[in-house]
Amino acid sequence: MLSACDGEKVNSNQNAENTLKLTKSGTKSIGSLYRKNCSSCHGSKGEGKKILKSPPIAGLPVWYSKLQIESYQSGHRGGDSKDAFGRMMSNSVKTLNKDQLEPLLSYIEKLKKTSTAKSKLGDHVAGKKDFMNNCASCHRYNATGEKVFKSAPLVFFPDWYLKSQIEKFKSGIRGHHPKDLRGKKMVETLSFLDEDINIDNIIAYITSLELK
Numbered sequence: 729m730l731s732a733c734d735g736e737k738v739n740s741n742q743n744a745e746n747t748l749k750l751t752k753s754g755t756k757s758i759g760s761l762y763r764k765n766c767s768s769c770h771g772s773k774g775e776g777k778k779i780l781k782s783p784p785i786a787g788l789p790v791w792y793s794k795l796q797i798e799s800y801q802s803g804h805r806g807g808d809s810k811d812a813f814g815r816m817m818s819n820s821v822k823t824l825n826k827d828q829l830e831p832l833l834s835y836i837e838k839l840k841k842t843s844t845a846k847s848k849l850g851d852h853v854a855g856k857k858d859f860m861n862n863c864a865s866c867h868r869y870n871a872t873g874e875k876v877f878k879s880a881p882l883v884f885f886p887d888w889y890l891k892s893q894i895e896k897f898k899s900g901i902r903g904h905h906p907k908d909l910r911g912k913k914m915v916e917t918l919s920f921l922d923e924d925i926n927i928d929n930i931i932a933y934i935t936s937l938e939l940k
Contacts, residue, residue, distance in 0.1 A: 758831045758832055758834075758835045759835065761828060761831075761832055761835075762832060762835055762836070765820065765821075765823070765824065765832070766785070766832075766836070769782040769816075769817075769820075770782050770783075770784070770785050771784075773786060773839060773840070773842070774786030774787070774836055774839040774842065775842045776842065776886070776889070778886075778888055780813065781813040781889075781892060782813070783884075783885050783886070783889040784841075784842040784844075784884060784885065784886065785836055785839075785884075786836065786839035786840055786841050786842050787836075787837060787838075787839055787840065787841030787842075787884065787939075788836060788837060788881065788884055789837060789873075789875070789881065790830070790833045790834055790836075790837050791875050792873060792875075792878075792880060792881055793833045793836060793837070794829065794830075794833055795878055795910075797821050797824070797829065797833070799908065800814075800817055800818040800821045800822075801818070801821055801822055801824075802907070803818070803905070804905045804907055804908040804911070805818070805902060805905070805908065805911070806818030807905060808900075808901045808902070808904075810899075810901050811896065811901045811902070814896075814901070814902070841884065841939060844883070844884070844885070844886050844935050845886060845887075845935065846932070846935050846936050847886075847887035847928075847931050847932040847934075847935040847936075848887075848932070849887050849891070849928040849931055849932055850926055850927075850928030850929035850930070850931060850932040851926075851929050851932060852929070852932040852933040852935070852936040853933075854926070854929045855926070855928075855929030855930040855931070855932050855933030855934075856933045858925050858926070858929060858930050858933075859871075859930045859933045859934065862917065862921060862925065862930075863882075863930065866879040866913075866917075867879050867880065867881075867882050870883065870937055871883040871934050871937050872939065878910055879910075882934050883934065883937050883938075883939050884939070885934075886935065887931050887932070887935050890931045890934060890935075891927070891928070891931055894918065894927060894931075897911070897914050897915050897918055898915075898918055903915040
């Protein structure tokens, strides 16, 4: 059972949207907090909006979402003047305090993952070998990410988002902040890829995977 600030008890198995959490500004519905801070860009169900370059976030594990929020808040991500959408995200999350963050990210994790369309950018069969040789050691064989390595669960994201982030790493928009050690590792990995490796094939393979 969870207690609201007036002592009223709320059944813990109620829908996540009705879950209450005591924050510095008082008792608020986490669902309302999501709608206020996230839904305009990421959608009411966390499905993302391609037109805004906003990825789907429904179902993302708390540990990963927290890492990204902290990167935006610290300026390690979204600080480049050329990264218009990253700067938008950075400005948006700076208003969140620690008391709000954990319950909000838990709410997002409980949202149903959006089905990712299989990419037509490349050949997923050809991309499997290159993924296993160059990506799986960090992002794991099923692209679900690794908490220990703090590597992204790529299986959650559509091809347009994956490609846009790779382009940001390559162009210096992302991963070049002196304190962004995870980003630097990604930049380094991409720089060592053989010229004959087709990134689109790798992306096609990632989007062919299903979250287990």
